[in-house]
Amino acid sequence: MATFVFGYYAALIIASVILAYVDYKKWFLMVFSLLLVSFVAGIVGGAGALEVITIFVAVLATAAAVSYAFKFFLVLIAKPNLAKELKTAPLTAAFGMFVIFTYAVAGIFAPLIAPHGQAEVISGAFAPPDANMLLGADQLGRDIFSRIIYGARNTVGLALIATLGAFFLGALAGLLAAVKGGWFDQFMGRVADVIMSIPSLIFALLMLSILGTSTWVIVVVVAVIYSPRVFRLTRAVAGNIVVMDYIEAAKLRGEGDWYLIRREILPNSTAPLIAEFGLEFCFVFLLIAGLSFLGLGLQPPTADWGSMVRENATLISFGDITPLIPAAAIALLTVSVNFVVDWMLFRSSGLKEQ
Template sequence: MSIFVIGYYALLLGASCLAAYFNKRSLFMLLFTLTLVSFIIGIVGGVSALWFVTGAAALILLAGMTAYGFREFLVQILPGEASKEFKTAPLTAAFGMFVIFTYLVMGIFAPLIAPHGEAEVIASAFAPADDTMLLGADQLGRDIFSRIVYGTRNSVGLALAATVLAFLLGAIAGLLAATKGGWFDQLMGRIADVIMSIPSLIFALLMLSIFGPSIPVIIGAVAVIYAPRVFRLTRAVAGNVVVMDYIEAAKLRGEGTWYLIRKEILPNSTAPLVAEFGLEFCFVFLLVAGLSFLGLGIQPPTADWGSMVRENATLISFGDITPLIPAAAIALLTVAVNFVVDWMLHRSSGLKE
């Protein structure tokens, strides 16, 4: 038995005993459960499996410390009520906000961060990593790290634009349907039913096959696909507001439709709609990445994470995990946005810990 294995189990058992001694029940259960699971993993996978568990635990610990530091930074720089809100935010939400902030910086300052251009050929095909290429070269000799950085701007920017358009279309239609009611409400509901009955990927492939895979067509097709989902939620939320007494009072005063939406309905529907925006962004982001992987998304030589996975998939056969890096970037942003959305939904529901 190696020194690493002895130290590994000694550390876990010692930490478990300390947690039990100081009556930290939840921490003790976590540590001792990890000890038992590690014992089974060690028998099945050997020392290499324990190293993997150690690395995963170190990454989780690093993520937790980063989230805590970023949350405290926000608490210090934000004023008044905002500071109090972030003080009680869970570490998962703080980690999500840190990831979103990192992606935002990468997208805005991509030309300054990337050492090479997104379409610049600087080496031979699949050249290994060196001092000038942190992740090596792709199938055409372009720097993969630079393309990942530029892909932040292109992939996230396209998904964000499509989400904003879908949200505007769906939210406006839902608010009008809830306010006006009658035949307009029924018509918009049936249109939404028809669009939602078509599988999103098939609908997107059909539109892009007919009109071509240009960026405006991608944004328009994705917006049409996801606008009915926003319409349904907005209609449900606004429908609970329009029956309130103050809405009836505003109507008796002679207020118009747009006044009711802007001043009465929308301010009382903001929280669930903001959370829905985050969820819709995740759906749109994954759909756009899938279209790019199929070759119908952002077209080359523009850098895009979905197409980068497809273009460099050959490297996986040689044991190189480089093609998984853009896939991991997609997954990380999706998880981060969901962390923040979960926190926002928790806040808007009025639940307390």
């Protein structure tokens, strides 16, 4: 243990000196700050605290390396214009894209990746991990790892469909309200105000209690809840476009509303709408996971991350972190999507890095 502590501090000190000598200021600040934090943590927590910091830094460095490699891969396979944009993407955005890609692969190829079926009972209740079950078994003896893989298909897929529904309803209503104006614009605005005035979770619980918890009912209810947010943004963006001179010229040529929407407004409002889609997906995803945790989302035996947290919560009392794995999967996807959305918003804002 003494050798580990001595080597740990020696490595950080040597790295700090080298970085200071070659005048890499940003890296020097990072490494030397880590040295100071490690010094304080070592005094307070001993060698155990240094091991935790080492593991954290190793995970962070691995994530940065994978993100950089994935970014380089995307630059190589992308078209020239897209490749130029990807080169300027920060590592956080590259990490987000890598996580989204991983979730997509897990969801699409879940039957091939998962070693067991999502409802297949293969062991006793809460059996510990072994060679056959990487994460052990749940309360019914089903493989938790397989259910997490299938959860990427079920939970994320349901959230994606609901987000598409919310975006279709909200964007269509917002575009029509901006183009038509008048009483239609006022009417849609008041409908959006009424829906947004009701808390999302309470509205969802009420509707699902009345209409049932089938998959399509969940999709429709969640789409209706979040469509006013999309309506507000679309109406604001399109409202700034319809007053432009080229829109007036198109109207004088006799172009109809659908032509204006398809050929004039949508091409000039794509960037903020795409960014909004990412944000809406995060909100929808968290709401569906919350509904599943409360028992009103996807119903058993369908694997769902929210319900998996509830079903295995008993293990936390025994010091087992297994219930936190599906919760971590939810958090990781949410953070990753926000990383990508932040980058897209930065690009669409026209700001330049200093």
